[in-house]
Amino acid sequence: MMTCREKAEEWGISIRAVNQLCKSGKITGAVKNGKSWEIPDDAVRPADGRVSSGKYIKNNATNEKKPLPIGISDYVRAQSEYYYVDKTLLIRDFLDRKTLVSLFTRPRRFGKTLNMDMLRVFFEISDEDTSRYFIDKKIWKCGTKYTEHQGRYPVIFLSFKDVKFDSWEATIEKIAELLQEEFGRHSELKSSKRLEKFEQEYYRKVLEGKANEVELSASLQKLSKMLFEHYGMAPVIIIDEYDTPIQEGYTKDFYDEIISFMRNFFSGGFKDNRYLSYGFLTGILRIAQESIFSGLNNLSVNSVMDEEYDEFFGFTEPEVCGLLEAYGVNDKEEELKAWYDGYLFGNKEIYNPWSVINYISKGCLPQAYWVNTGKNEILDDVLQTANEEITEKLYALLRGEQVVARIDQNVVYRSLAEDPANIYSLLLVAGYLKTTKKELQGDGSWLCQVSIPNREIAAVYKKEILSHLMQIGAIDRTTANRIAESLYAQDLKKLQKGIAEYMNKAISFYDSGTEGFYHGLVLGLIAMMDNQYRIKSNRESGDGRYDISMFPRDRKYPGIIMELKSDKDLNDKKLDDLSVEALNQIDDKRYDEEMLEDGIKNILKLGIAFSGKKVKIRMK
Structure with a gap:
């Protein structure tokens, strides 16, 4: 018996492709042993419609060296002049x-x-x-x-x-x-x-x-x-x-x-x-x-929930593997998957076709191609109607978490005003969410676990939600950049000034000021840092649940733990006392335990206190 790696080398394809062939039952005699597949030595590579070792199979011979069909919706032209899936x-x-x-x-x-x-x-x-x-x-x-x-x-x-x-x-x-x-x-x-x-x-x-x-x-x-x-x-x-x-x-x-x-x-x-x-x-x-x-x-x-026709809109994994091999960029498979895969139509894993062909044609430069093809008015409408519970779930999605949502395929725009929870249905059908688990309900709706499909969509969430927090015009992006820079530099004075500036310029937005509101505020302001940090919120560590932790993706940056507290009508002395209380709670509850177990020794701790538009930060 041979491993997937050995067969991949023999057949001239990726290990991932061999795994997929085993899972789909296309390799006779392949058996799963624990988490790995074992393949008979004499197993013949299935005719899976892909190219091998730079040589094209007959079906794809006409695709060789053709340009990619960016923006081509004419079938006759697409199939004759361009690479056609x-x-x-x-x-x-x-x-x-x-x-x-x-x-x-x-x-x-x-x-x-x-x-x-x-x-x-x-x-x-x-x-x-x-x-x-x-x-x-x-x-x-x-x-x-x-x-x-x-x-x-x-x-x-x-x-x-x-x-x-x-x-x-x-x-x-x-x-x-x-x-x-x-x-x-x-x-x-x-x-x-x-x-x-x-x-x-x-x-x-x-x-x-x-x-x-x-x-x-x-x-x-x-x-x-x-x-x-x-x-x-x-x-x-x-x-x-x-x-x-x-x-x-x-x-x-x-x-x-x-x-x-x-x-x-x-x-x-x-x-x-x-x-x-x-x-x-x-x-x-x-x-x-x-x-x-x-x-x-x-x-x-x-719809995206149905199994019928699930593979005909968007690219399937074998089709993407064929594209990568045809253009000699097999080594980019994992990067492309992280950026543009993740959709689930029916039971079929689907890649965004527009982004895939743009990514390959642009020399495999990963960026948000699809979200730049039109206005994200749906997200604008969603954020205008979102209540506190929905906003909290949107932040959870932004952090890469899954949330439970009811999906009604018959939802229309006007129903947003009637029930803001319908925004999840709109986001799903519009391509901003994927279902990871679904269960059909008696009324024809679905109860689903949903999440952001990939890094491309995470980028637009980050941009749009941050703009919403800033009330689009209440403050410019330089303030948010200043806050991010101050965290990198561990500059307490600059950090406090940046947050205070933001709050002072967005007066009407801060009339309520619950602790959950401030929590969302801070998450939004640090959202642009998710390339450098894995941001976690309301997680258990030590003897309690911290508010926000930022785990560095590169150990040259410090880990950051934030504890937030708020109260109404505090004077400067009481606000400072509250920030000290928040900072001490990080040590008292041993919120740094999770980071220490992860091998992070350099940890920045922040106690942040809010009262109305005032903020006080203590750091150690």
Whole structure:
């Protein structure tokens, strides 16, 4: 028997990849002994779809040395000019299920638009032979049961991903423009002898941009009927990023108008539409409570919680390993995993595809690529509605902890005001959280353990939560930097001045001032230091529970223990006494025991006392 390391060397792949093959049962005769796998000496490497020793297997031969598809959502171009990760088995799984209308909800930049364009090219009737774009793909190997659908249907394709405007007037104008372009794409209807005169008049009205809002709301149903009459085949309707204009309506105060329009628009296209072969929608949220899909009992929703289609949006681990090997950067696997892995869709571990391809194309420079692709308005809204309990949980997430949350997949933006706890549902579907454990409840919601997926998302949490604490404008980042620097330098005077300056400039934010509030304040101010420190809060050590401990990642920095206390209306003398009491408690309760056991000898102890906006710090 051989170890995973020995087999990895023999096969020319990573140890991690061999472990994954063993876990998935792809290596015949492999058995687990304790925590390690034992593999038969004569075991043959499985055909796992990856490359070996710099040589490409047949499936990936066309990917060699091609550029990475950053921002490419055109399927024909992506699969011919760029490195393409084959997701065509999505077609097989869909045709096996034969669901009339499917809604796929995933975070932004997880390949939704590219997959929808792939479906368009596969199903759509065309003057050219579009089968050539699939002959070398996985779907073509599945047989005629699936390939007979290729190029058979008229297709209506609309993408709302760029419908982002400040007013309803501009939004409906853009939607009218998109419909105008899609009607124009079906120019065969202009002279079709199979259409009634009133249908041709309606077609020309939309094409010339003269249709009003009510007429546009019926356009999906009318266009599908005209295509059916012309071709004798009901069309496939694909709507990409259907909820983008709805999100804009929520943040820009035209929510009622967009909801009213979309309700009629989708109802005509998908509800009881006998001129529909199949329907596909993608988005971030399922907007069910607003009755956009009211009565649409043929709708199948596939979210991040569901196992169906779990591997088709985002990159799986074998796909990422193939990418790394194709570009000769296998040694970056662990770094890439720490930054961009961690999502769990259904039961499948998923990497953020946008960040992965940017990371590799930028010479394996780890940074937050995905969070810079759009505004983090969801986090802004979350932080505006967060109560003290939620804020405490957000800090726990920031420290790398797991928290328990109820996840309702039908949550909508307006429900934030009704129940701020719904923010966890929004954060999960938007890609800011992952589930580590889930249990389905009787009402259809999930009780989950959630955490931050990876270092990339931790970076945006740190940035956004810190900005929230600073009340975005109440204080600039230089104050927070000064506080971090003073901790490094063990400069008590500078530290006290920095915290006091912050509190004095954010007057209205400090009217309450409970100890838990000050606890959160300090955690937020030191959040930017998590690259140098592992920050722990409210943990047991010695004879009690300390408030905050900072364990250095590099032993050239000291360990830091903070004990916080607060009281109302204290004069300077009593405030100083309270800081001494906090400092003495660190020694009395032996809060340094955990650090000492970890081999940290240089420990900085801080007793911090608050009263209103005043602060006093004692150090030793």
